[in-house]
Amino acid sequence: MATYTEDDLAKDLEGKEYEFGFTTDIESDKAPKGLNEDIIRFISAKKNEPEWLLEFRLDSYRTWLQMTEPEWAHVKYNKPDFQDITYYAAPKQSKKYESWDDVDPEMKETMSKLGISLEEQKRLTGVAVDFVMDSVSVATSFKAKLKELGIIFCSFSEAVQEYPELVQKYMGTVVPKQDNYYAALNSAVFTDGSFCYIPKGVRCPMELSTYFRINESGTGQFERTLVVADEGSYVSYLEGCTAPQRDENQLHAAVVELIALDDAEIKYSTVQNWFPGDKDGNGGVFNFVTKRGMCHTNSKISWTQVETGSAVTWKYPSCVLKGDNSVGEFYSVAVTNNFQQADTGTKMIHLGKNTKSTIISKGISAGESQNSYRGLVQIHKNAENARNFSQCDSLLMTDRCGAHTFPYIECKNSTAKIEHEATTSKIGEDQIFYCLQRGIDEEKAISLIVNGYAKEVLNQLPMEFAVEAQKLLTISLEGSVG
Amino acid sequence: MNNNLKFIKGLTPTNLSVNTNAQKNASNVLDTTDLPTTRTEAWKYTRVAKIGKIDFTNEATTVTSIKGKKVIDSPYTLVFVNGRFSEELSAKSFPEGVTVTPLSTLEGITTQEEFEGDIFGALNLAYLNDGLHITITKNKVVDEPIQVIHLLKGDAQLSNFKVQIDAEDFSKATVVQGFFSEDSNNSFVNYTSDIQVGVNTYFTMEKIQDEEAGNFHIGTDTVTQDKDSTFTINTITLNGTLVRNNLNIAVNGENCTTNLNGGYLLKEKQHVDNHTVVDHKVPNCNSNELYKGVMNENSTAVFNGKVFVRQDAQKINAFQSNRNVLLSDNATVNSKPELEIYADDVKCSHGSTTGQLDDEAVYYLRARGLSKSAAAQLLVSAFIAEVIAEVENEDVKSYIYKRLNERFGWDINPEDFG
Numbered sequence: 001m002a003t004y005t006e007d008d009l010a011k012d013l014e015g016k017e018y019e020f021g022f023t024t025d026i027e028s029d030k031a032p033k034g035l036n037e038d039i040i041r042f043i044s045a046k047k048n049e050p051e052w053l054l055e056f057r058l059d060s061y062r063t064w065l066q067m068t069e070p071e072w073a074h075v076k077y078n079k080p081d082f083q084d085i086t087y088y089a090a091p092k093q094s095k096k097y098e099s100w101d102d103v104d105p106e107m108k109e110t111m112s113k114l115g116i117s118l119e120e121q122k123r124l125t126g127v128a129v130d131f132v133m134d135s136v137s138v139a140t141s142f143k144a145k146l147k148e149l150g151i152i153f154c155s156f157s158e159a160v161q162e163y164p165e166l167v168q169k170y171m172g173t174v175v176p177k178q179d180n181y182y183a184a185l186n187s188a189v190f191t192d193g194s195f196c197y198i199p200k201g202v203r204c205p206m207e208l209s210t211y212f213r214i215n216e217s218g219t220g221q222f223e224r225t226l227v228v229a230d231e232g233s234y235v236s237y238l239e240g241c242t243a244p245q246r247d248e249n250q251l252h253a254a255v256v257e258l259i260a261l262d263d264a265e266i267k268y269s270t271v272q273n274w275f276p277g278d279k280d281g282n283g284g285v286f287n288f289v290t291k292r293g294m295c296h297t298n299s300k301i302s303w304t305q306v307e308t309g310s311a312v313t314w315k316y317p318s319c320v321l322k323g324d325n326s327v328g329e330f331y332s333v334a335v336t337n338n339f340q341q342a343d344t345g346t347k348m349i350h351l352g353k354n355t356k357s358t359i360i361s362k363g364i365s366a367g368e369s370q371n372s373y374r375g376l377v378q379i380h381k382n383a384e385n386a387r388n389f390s391q392c393d394s395l396l397m398t399d400r401c402g403a404h405t406f407p408y409i410e411c412k413n414s415t416a417k418i419e420h421e422a423t424t425s426k427i428g429e430d431q432i433f434y435c436l437q438r439g440i441d442e443e444k445a446i447s448l449i450v451n452g453y454a455k456e457v458l459n460q461l462p463m464e465f466a467v468e469a470q471k472l473l474t475i476s477l478e479g480s481v482g
Numbered sequence: 483m484n485n486n487l488k489f490i491k492g493l494t495p496t497n498l499s500v501n502t503n504a505q506k507n508a509s510n511v512l513d514t515t516d517l518p519t520t521r522t523e524a525w526k527y528t529r530v531a532k533i534g535k536i537d538f539t540n541e542a543t544t545v546t547s548i549k550g551k552k553v554i555d556s557p558y559t560l561v562f563v564n565g566r567f568s569e570e571l572s573a574k575s576f577p578e579g580v581t582v583t584p585l586s587t588l589e590g591i592t593t594q595e596e597f598e599g600d601i602f603g604a605l606n607l608a609y610l611n612d613g614l615h616i617t618i619t620k621n622k623v624v625d626e627p628i629q630v631i632h633l634l635k636g637d638a639q640l641s642n643f644k645v646q647i648d649a650e651d652f653s654k655a656t657v658v659q660g661f662f663s664e665d666s667n668n669s670f671v672n673y674t675s676d677i678q679v680g681v682n683t684y685f686t687m688e689k690i691q692d693e694e695a696g697n698f699h700i701g702t703d704t705v706t707q708d709k710d711s712t713f714t715i716n717t718i719t720l721n722g723t724l725v726r727n728n729l730n731i732a733v734n735g736e737n738c739t740t741n742l743n744g745g746y747l748l749k750e751k752q753h754v755d756n757h758t759v760v761d762h763k764v765p766n767c768n769s770n771e772l773y774k775g776v777m778n779e780n781s782t783a784v785f786n787g788k789v790f791v792r793q794d795a796q797k798i799n800a801f802q803s804n805r806n807v808l809l810s811d812n813a814t815v816n817s818k819p820e821l822e823i824y825a826d827d828v829k830c831s832h833g834s835t836t837g838q839l840d841d842e843a844v845y846y847l848r849a850r851g852l853s854k855s856a857a858a859q860l861l862v863s864a865f866i867a868e869v870i871a872e873v874e875n876e877d878v879k880s881y882i883y884k885r886l887n888e889r890f891g892w893d894i895n896p897e898d899f900g
Binding site for chain 1: 523527793794796806808809810811813814815816817818819820821822823824825826827828829830831832833834835836837838
């Protein structure tokens with residue numbers, strides 16, 4: 001009897017090519033390669049930015065020059081040559097589209113290949129999409145409807161022009177410009193991103209979503225996202241990424257800042273599927289992201305991520321639980337295959353009283369990949385009755401991959417309760433046997449077990465994303481299994 | 483010399499017959515390395531800067547008796563005072579199959595040669611006062627435990643001390659190590675050990691750390707295990723202001739079992755840091771790790787456990803658990819249980835908890851007439867008893883409970899915990 005073994009699965013995974021590997025040919029308006037103060041001035045001038053923002057950029061750049069690239073992460077890669085990157089590339093069409101029909105058909109094609117046809121989404125799902133192609137926002141839909149409620153959802157550069165006081169007030173308050181090497185770089189050269197503001201007491205009626213896509217060859221993408229949920233408001237924000245196939249490594253260093261004011265709630269979901277490199281480990285995106293949320297009194301921030309792409313991932317969405325009774329959550333599925341490397345996790349900083357945090361992290365490693373969980377739970381002296389529960393499980397698919405756990409638990413308060421548990425194992429033979437016994441073939445059994453394993457996290461995703469996430473898990477892992 | 487150990491010029495380099503290569507490497511490390519700061523990952527939670535500021539010396543002193551400064555009453559007791567072997571206080575004869583040689587009488591001491599920036603290991607070797615080489619002869623089962631007492635005497639003493647144990651194939655033995663001090667303050671034990679556990683050998687080490695408050699203890703045990711062997715180490719920290727224990731276990735043979743247990747009950751400004759590394763290089767092994775601690779007053783506990791499972795080291799079961807109880811708002815716990823796994827057919831887990839006494843359990847006991855402090859005593863002692871139960875030798879166990887009773891004003895009868 002031909003059975004489907006893990007070896008077969010491993011073989012299938014190896015051969016699985018990147019499905020979304022295609023590039024769109026649109027002329028772009030590029031800055032010369034390299035990084036210096038002139039380039040930063042060029043970007044700033046190009047985007048017609050106010051003086052304070054240019055100062056912010058230059059200040060970040062000067063700080064960045066003093067810093068060294070961090071090496072503590074459990075990843076190995078060739079350090080990017082920062083002088084060999086184009087820091088600004090914008091699609092040539094400078095005028096904004098009046099209607100959806102004006103958009104370059106080629107670009108529309110790209111989107112539909114991604115399975116996120118805007119027409120479709122506009123009509124059916126009620127999701128407003130801010131589509132970022134190479135750093136400049138091309139189309140923003142549903143703006144009018146959101147505007148009625150006072151919700152601001154626009155590209156970052158637009159926000160700088162239209163709502164400079166909001167941007168100035170909140171930008172850099174959660175992730176300071178000197179925070180870390182890549183955050184400082186981003187603060188110096190970010191080209192665009194998204195800005196979202198939910199006014200007091202407003203519950204955002206639809207899920208806000210942004211699709212990022214790296215397109216221009218050799219263009220590092222430096223996104224900046226700022227989400228501010230004012231008192232008593234609620235927003236669910238979706239972020240999804242796919243990138244075309246490239247041979248050279250592409251750098252992506254984004255900064256995401258979330259601010260949940262008193263009684264507010266932000267749910268931030270990410271599906272990341274950038275080009276992970278081919279099966280020999282060539283190419284792929286470097287994903288060095290700084291994501292952090294600030295929770296004020298009674299507020300809640302929930303991070304959910306499905307990480308399947310990128311050659312190297314370095315990402316720790318964190319919550320600073322500053323206000324009393326605030327809640328932080330982190331749900332993550334990280335899948336690595338072939339030669340991918342992921343070092344991801346979260347930080348929960350408990351400062352306020354009665355703060356709670358939950359961490360659920362599921363790692364799946366296949367091929368010769370390395371998958372690490374790195375997390376910090378810190379209970380400060382005044383964080384009375386703080387509560388944390390962490391669970392990080394790793395699933396190993398081949399005997400050449402690695403799964404690692406590096407949790408840091410620091411407690412300075414005697415009323416805190418902290419639990420951390422981690423397990424590492426492969427798919428149980430008894431589980432497969434159980435399925436076989438019930439007439440489910442091995443191939444399906446493995447896919448069933450992997451999906452079940454990740455379910456706890458996938459369940460946290462909004463409807464619109466859950467489908468895509470499952471699709472991604474299938475592509476990244478199951479090969480022809482499913 | 484550009485390191486920040488200002489006391490080092492006052493010390494005399496070792497006159498023991500240590501291999502010259504190792505000595506050269508050690509003095510290189512001392513020349514080029516500073517004391518670790520909290521920016522060094524392995525010392526992130528432990529500050530040792532104070533050690534660099536004390537003018538340590540090493541004086542030969544004599545003690546007439548070790549009364550009250552021993553773990554068990556054993557005829558096979560070896561005594562070191564300030565790192566120097568005390569012939570008068572030490573046993574002359576040993577059970578059959580046990581050979582004991584002070585390092586000072588040994589020609590050509592073989593030891594590790596590389597220090598990888600470990601300044602304390604280098605300091606230990608370059609300024610080694612004395613030590614012991616214990617051989618357990620092949621095929622011998624030694625029932626009586628061998629006791630090694632290390633006594634610090636006087637203020638600002640630095641004692642560099644090394645224990646080498648060669649448990650040959652098919653043997654079985656237990657070594658009890660007691661660390662004490664007498665009228666000492668600001669003294670520093672810098673201890674290392676090299677332990678080789680042979681084929682199908684059972685070797686157990688009981689480490690009781692009971693130096694007076696105000697003293698420092700930094701120790702590194704380096705263990706290699708051959709196939710089918712079982713190695714157990716129980717580290718019980720009762721006193722001492724700064725205690726750092728490094729355990730490095732290399733499991734080189736198949737079908738090995740490794741047990742690491744640790745208990746620490748801290749008060750005042752005590753700081754205890756347990757760093758363990760279990761390196762599974764070959765398949766079919768088990769390792770179990772249990773560290774439990776209770777922190778009172780301004781004390782700090784650090785746990786960093788690391789389990790490596792190397793590529794192709796399949797069928798490894800590795801379990802690691804660190805549990806802490808915080809009884810004061812000024813106490814701190816830093817726990818870092820790590821797994822690094824490169825093989826797939828393994829079962830590895832770790833757990834870490836930090837909490838306080840369960841209110842409901844306290845209420846239950848109080849409803850039955852126990853005072854608040856009696857209830858707390860019962861719960862705390864029951865919590866720590868799980869680790870102490872791992873100590874097999876009854877006399878060692880009694881000593882631990884006796885000292886806990888003295889230190890925390892308890893009235894625990896060890897027999898209550900079996």
